[in-house]
Amino acid sequence: MTLKLQDTSGKVLSGPKLVWTLIRGFRLKYLWAAISLFIATAFQFVVPLIGSATIDYALTSEPNSSEPILRHIIDLLGGSSLVSENLWIPGVAMLGFAALGGVFNYFQKLAAAKASDGICKRLKDQLYDHIQRLTNSYLDGSQTGDLVQRCTSDVETTRIFLAAHIVEIGRGLILIVTVLPIMLSMHVGLTVASMALIPVIILYSYLYIKKVKHLFTQVDEAEGRLTSVVQENITGIRVVRAFGRHDYEIEKFEKPNSEYRDTSIKLIGIMSWFWSVSDIASLTQIGIALVASSYLAIQGSVSVGTIFAFLALMNMVLWPVRMIGRILTDFGKTSVALQRINEILTQPFETESDQVEIQPDSPSQGFIEMKEVSFSHNEGTPTVNGINLRVEPGETLAILGPSGSGKTTLMHLLLRFYDVDKGSITLDGHDLRTLDRAYLRAQFGVVLQEPFLYSRSIASNIKLGVESTDQKDIEEAARMACIHDAITDFADGYDTEIGEKGITLSGGQRQRVAISRALLRNPPVLLLDDALSAVDNETESSIIEALQKRRGKRTTIVIAHRLSTLAHADKIVVMEGGKITQSGNHETLRTEQGLYQRLWNIQTQLETILAEETEAKAEN
């Protein structure tokens, strides 16, 4: 069931409506919790009534005709003479009722815990699912730590509220509704004196929390920033060490850490005032009740037992009233947390498009065409501009260009991580924007510039994205990527765990595992973004040799800086400043003035120098 925490006009829900929507699907559990609570409360307030009746009717022999409830209780216990001679009877009855109250309290807590855990699991599932499908632009602009905090800490704040406080609100209402008539039936004046400040305390709590709600947002956001810094630091700990940036990082951490501390202290300070004032008000209420009941007792208009019952019942009501402050505080925090969660849940999916998306029946032929493609990450300067490219089925295209010239961006546009701003990209003649994204991405085998491997076995990393496969195919893909021998050298071979709980692969090994993963899919189009940058020359030529076998059958697009990786391609394009400045093949570009020729000359000169040095060494 998908939760929507906003109304049809897009306004985020608040107050009771928010809670009511949140508990959808778990309302029966809360109903059972409320019934258990009602029974528990009923048992609990019988206890002071028995005490009161025992004092009045059995001990002090002061029956008061205005308190039929107490007299009725004594009659139920066997009459005043029997009770006064057998004081264990009210004692056992009080214990029994208190125990029964405890049992039903347990039922209530269990039901509320099951409901709140269920609601939060659903919320986390929904968040996780939504994050998988968010647009790349949203993810580019988000801090990972903050997203993690929304999925964990914000959901936890919600869980605590749902587990403890919804039922507390119920308890407060039940107590007020049930205890008030009993108190009124015993003594109207004393009831008014015992309850006079309660509406004031409730109103004060409501207004106060409303006023400081923005502070909850500040604390939550400060915590988000802190989590982001920690997350970033741990991810980049090697860079920090390599550059000796400990002090800088500690200083950088200091700022959000102090900010979090300061906002928390500010909130605690303000909340302490709130608690103190509401405690003083509650104690004043008890004082008023004590003075009033003592006065009435001196006047002789109420019995000692009535005072005992009154004070006990008033305490029972006052406790949830004091809890209202805590409930409202936590509700304030929870609504801020839910707003932050809702912000993610209302982000559009990357698949939401006005155009009808088609899913061709057969795999792609690998025919790619780009016409006048322009795209900009940020408004203003285009990242790529006026790109025209044609890659025939089975052809190998190589892209070369200085850093930041837009090569990776072009590949991301092909995978439809982003949509083009102008122009069009087609696959087999279909505009990418009309193709089903899952179909589109299934046509590509991709090795990203920074290959990501999961903390799982090597085999599971290679077969990622392939429904079912046998070991033979995994090994074949690993052989093509020249990593099979290295894997079998590990004690656990393909079952070797990578990452936190396992071994750490070298940069070149990681790249080759990622290449195996892409090759195993046997995709119509293979995209390699600087995928051979970390492998040695010999391994590079073996991989290229293996890739050549795909030639004519499967399309390959290679982005690289080394000419040795590019030279074999059918077509080579040079990108500079987001534009294609040259295109041809190795032979034509080698002789044409431009970046390719300059790189070729540098490389040839280096080779000549190396050859001369080797010759000189050999002569010596």
Ligand SMILES: Nc1ncnc2c1ncn2[C@@H]1O[C@H](COP(=O)(O)OP(=O)(O)OP(=O)(O)O)[C@@H](O)[C@H]1O
């Ligand atoms: N997600 C993004 N948000 C904003 N700008 C981006 C983003 N990704 C890349 N850019 C910018 O777009 C430009 C092109 O980046 P791109 O990664 O396509 O270059 P590249 O040619 O692949 O570089 P390299 O050879 O270093 O990998 C760069 O100026 C980069 O800063």
